[in-house]
Amino acid sequence: MNGFDWSHFGAVTAASVLVLAVLQAATFLVGRRIGRYNVVDVTWGLGFVLVALVAALVGDGDALRRWLMAVLVAVWGLRLTWHMYAKSAGKGEDPRYEEMLERAGGNSPGVVIRKIFLTQGFAQWFVSLPLQVSAVVGPASGLATGVAVLGVVLWVVGVVFEAVGDHQLKQFKADPANKGEIMDVGLWAWTRHPNYFGDSCVWWGLWLIAASVWPGPVTVLSPLVMTYFLVFATGARLLEKSMSQRPGYPDYQQRTSYFLPLPPKR
Template identity: 70%
Template sequence: MSTWGSFLTVSLVSLAGLAVLQAVTFAVGHRIGRYNVVDVAWGAGFVFVAAVAAALGSGDPVRRVLLLVLVAVWGLRLTWHMHLASAGKGEDPRYTDLLNRSGGASVGTVVRKIFVTQGAAQWFVSLPIQVSAVAGPTRGLGTVALIAGVMLWVLGFAFEAVGDRQLRRFKADPANRGRIMDRGLWAWTRHPNYFGDATVWWGLWLIAASAWPGALTVASPAIMTYFLVYATGARLLERSMSQRPGYPEYQQRTSYFLPRPPRRAHDGADHHVRPRATG
């Protein structure tokens, strides 16, 4: 099978699997009466694509396995985190607002606005993994890109996982109820989880770019970063959180997205359960 024939196989199987995953997730959400379960399926969908790429790809096997391991570690942790964050809770206000602005929560609107959008985003963002699955071995300067990609992934994963853990532990303390979380990584950036997410995907892209034509998929991490920063990620949360007492002051002293030292010492407090980047 040709390189592009192999890519077509990986891509179509990935697309079909993501469609099934979103259909099952919709059925679960429809049954329990809330559609934020789509966030739980976000990380799991990427793990599925990476598994397909590793199993059906014709490219360098070492890089296929490496990407599978990195995506699985990131995606399964995120899936479990989102499950814990949403279990027993009501609907995410983002989805309520989205459906209200779209004319109501009819089945067609829910499927189109939430689940089709989420599945399409998963497929597009995962293009570096799909393309890398059929690319040849990493050689020469590509090795530098691969190593840099792994290091960037480690940085992003650490920010995301540690930030989520710090927030979860802070919210579990009744003494912090109603306060603004601004400790640990949250003192360096108002969105360490989103920064970590974006960094993870730039790292995965660098790994894919270590062998041609992986570099051509640069639009995937760029789009992911756009969603995390401007579309349905940080900016959407800022809009609602800015109404909370103490949050405007937190905004003044803490970086919006890219980490930097806080402007001054400050007390800690509560924050928010993050939504996913798309949907």
């Protein structure tokens, strides 16, 4: 196969919608049973893993790229799934969801499904479009191969930032001497959100792999939307809103870059 086949893309995206719908339905039922909907954060990364696997199995494009994408997404997504599970296990509802549902008029099943689960399911489908599109296109060649390699490098940078940042924060919180203190060492001295920055790099890296073949470049809105979520919508901005009330955080904001890693100011 050398070009883009709409029928094969339709099969991949239909299968992706199906697995995401099943995942979100199951997550809603679990959330309803345990009385908290932040369980949806646990299945965020898992949804992308399922889409990448579906794309690799259903797509008929270049096999090397299909399975490379599946492996890269699985490494990122399964680590994130485990991290979010360990982070939320035994704890109550996330204040973000409480506030969201309160603004929406309550936590009736219809409101919860519409505001949380349908929104997340659609976001997973849209952000994963580079995976779906690249799964039905033939192999790259020449300069395009170099673009794909650059994408893998950027993915590595992203995974390292995200995993190391999460580990450093976990170790910091585990030390009783740091109770009430602001995490400002390691990667956290260079950016206030190394995990979100890493997440963004992961998806720009995956997009570059997809962009190595046409029409992969047209899926650029997917990493842009992911970055918007991470920086402005549900990620760093909301965290900054709550953290800015803590003693010492305004000083930390003054000396440390918001998102992009930069040398700390004195």
